[in-house]
Amino acid sequence: xGAVLAAAAAIWGIGAVMKTPTSVRWTMLGVLYLAVVMMQLxxxxxxxxxxxxxxxxxxxxxxxxxxxxxxGYRKALNWLRAxxxxxxxxxxxxxxKTGSFSETELNRYARHIVMREIGGPGQKKLKQAKVLxxxxxxxxxxxxxxxxxxxxxxxxxxDDDEVDNSNLQRQVIHQDAGIGMPKVxxxxxxxxxxxxxxxxxxxxxxxSEQDAQTLIADYDIVLDGTDNFETRxxxxxACVAQGKPLISGALTQWEGQVSVFDPAHDAxxxxxxxxxxxxPGLSPSCAEAGVIGPLPGVIGSIMAMxxxxxxxxxxxxxxxxMLIYDGLYGETRKIGLKRRSDCxxxxxx
Numbered sequence: 001x002g003a004v005l006a007a008a009a010a011i012w013g014i015g016a017v018m019k020t021p022t023s024v025r026w027t028m029l030g031v032l033y034l035a036v037v038m039m040q041l042x043x044x045x046x047x048x049x050x051x052x053x054x055x056x057x058x059x060x061x062x063x064x065x066x067x068x069x070x071x072g073y074r075k076a077l078n079w080l081r082a083x084x085x086x087x088x089x090x091x092x093x094x095x096x097k098t099g100s101f102s103e104t105e106l107n108r109y110a111r112h113i114v115m116r117e118i119g120g121p122g123q124k125k126l127k128q129a130k131v132l133x134x135x136x137x138x139x140x141x142x143x144x145x146x147x148x149x150x151x152x153x154x155x156x157x158x159d160d161d162e163v164d165n166s167n168l169q170r171q172v173i174h175q176d177a178g179i180g181m182p183k184v185x186x187x188x189x190x191x192x193x194x195x196x197x198x199x200x201x202x203x204x205x206x207x208s209e210q211d212a213q214t215l216i217a218d219y220d221i222v223l224d225g226t227d228n229f230e231t232r233x234x235x236x237x238a239c240v241a242q243g244k245p246l247i248s249g250a251l252t253q254w255e256g257q258v259s260v261f262d263p264a265h266d267a268x269x270x271x272x273x274x275x276x277x278x279x280p281g282l283s284p285s286c287a288e289a290g291v292i293g294p295l296p297g298v299i300g301s302i303m304a305m306x307x308x309x310x311x312x313x314x315x316x317x318x319x320x321x322m323l324i325y326d327g328l329y330g331e332t333r334k335i336g337l338k339r340r341s342d343c344x345x346x347x348x349x
Contacts, residue, residue, distance in 0.1 A: 003052060008032060033064065101127070105197055109151050122312035123151060129311045130154040132219035134207065134235055136183040137161070138286065138296030139225030139249045139303065141173035146304035148191040152311070154199045155191065156219060159183045160206040170293045207231055212238040221310055223303050224248045224270075227285050229277035233345075236261065236270035240346045245319075246270065247306050249299045251291050252284070254328035256299035259337065260306055260318045263346040267319035268339040272346065295327050 008029055015025040040057035043050040101109070101123070112118045112126075131152050133140050136159040147155050161183050163174045171183075178186040184202035191200050205211060216222055216238045224235050224246060232248070239246040243264040250257050261269045302323065309315050320339075325332050341348050 037061075037064075102197075105151070108195075108197075112150070117314035118312050122314070125311050125313075126151045126308065127153040129221070130156070130219040131221045131223065131307055131311075132156040132158065132215060133223045133225065134158050134231065135225035135227070136171075136173065136187040137167065137225060137227065138170045138251060138291065139300040140187070140223070141171045142297045142300035143223050143225060143249075143304045143307075144187055144191055145173055145194060146301055147307060148195045148198050148200070150304070150308055151195065152198060152307070154201065154219075156201040156203060156215065157184050157187050158203040158205065158207060158215065159187075160204060166287075170291060170296045172297065207234055209234060209238075213241070216242055216244055220244065221307050222246050223307060225300065225303070229274075232270060232274075233277070237345055240269050245310055247303050247310075249303045251286060251295055251299060253289055254292055254295065255324065255326050256295050257322055257324045258299055258302045258306065258318060259322040260310070262317075262319050263339065265319055266339065268337050269343060269346040272340040272343045273322075273337055275340075275343070292327055295325075298325055298327065 011025065011028050011032065014020075015028070036053045037057065039047075039049050039053050045055075106113070109123050112123050113120055115122075118126075129152050131147055131154070133144055133147070133155065136144065136157050140157065140159070144155065144157060159182070163171075163178045163181050163183055163186050165176075165179055167174060167183075168176060168179075173190045174181075174183065174186045175190075178189075182202075182204050184204050188200045188202040191198065203211075203215065207215075212234050216235070222235060222239050222244055224232060226232055226235070236246060236248075238244075239261070240263055245260055245262040245264070246269070247258070247260050248270055259273070261267060261272075263269050302325075306318055309317050318334075320337050321334050322337055323332060323334050339346065
């Protein structure tokens with residue numbers, strides 16, 4: 001039997017050196033195999049040729065079955081791979097239908113899909129979700145980038161300002177080359193570059209009461225990253241009227257805060273906690289008081305996290321709670337918030 005295997009190795013080796021096609025080499029090995037099998041069948045026991053080729057047909061039949069199984073497995077594997085490649089070519093990098101994913105998207109969101117709290121159904125909810133972000137500044141920058149990265153299907157961004165050199169210390173979605181560009185267009189370009197599979201809707205405007213109602217009606221969740229109380233009250237009123245959760249963040253110097261205002265789920269609204277705008281000078285803006293650069297990244301990322309949790313229905317959302325982060329001392333704390341029955345926006349009295 002060893003002589004036959006040596007002959008087979010010689011046939012394959014000489015064929016490789018002479019660059020004989022693989023199919024021809026396999027054919028020659030097949031002829032050798034059939035010749036050996038015929039010797040075992042034709043010659044009687046004890047015949048020199050039969051003894052030289054193993055003395056029994058059983059090992060050769062077993063070898064033939066093994067080779068057939070290996071060939072069959074490889075053929076089936078190649079067929080499945082070719083079919084998968086053909087399907088991938090049809091879907092690769094093409095805009096996927098709502099609720100379905102291309103191969104590229106499945107690979108992109110793999111770290112979400114393997115999580116028990118998200119999985120495929122959760123990622124599908126993210127793809128179908130619509131989130132509106134008010135403000136493309138310090139808080140909006142990280143929130144927008146992480147919402148896009150997470151695969152939120154439709155993201156709206158509202159802002160009437162332009163990128164200024166003084167913004168770049170903390171508003172990481174904008175670049176130096178974008179100075180003078182409307183923030184919504186600068187932010188939209190960054191999000192599309194980060195994830196071409198999401199739809200970005202830029203709204204270059206300052207919110208009015210009518211705009212707020214119209215825009216918010218088309219979205220599931222609103223993130224408020226503005227820096228003035230007039231807009232905050234306006235957005236809050238529109239969210240309360242339409243039963244939409246409002247994720248609100250605020251910054252000053254080293255400290256930031258986040259809460260989810262959602263009276264539709266028995267949580268307070270923004271005006272329950274801040275009934276009136278503070279007197280001038282009591283709540284200085286970032287331009288007046290300053291803000292440490294990484295702080296908006298921390299708070300804006302938490303806002304995006306709360307949005308994802310609401311969409312996929314995971315964990316404990318900051319409804320009825322305010323998370324306060326002190327960057328100077330590396331401390332966080334949470335305080336409970338209660339709804340006011342006499343609130344002029346969501347109260348029952």
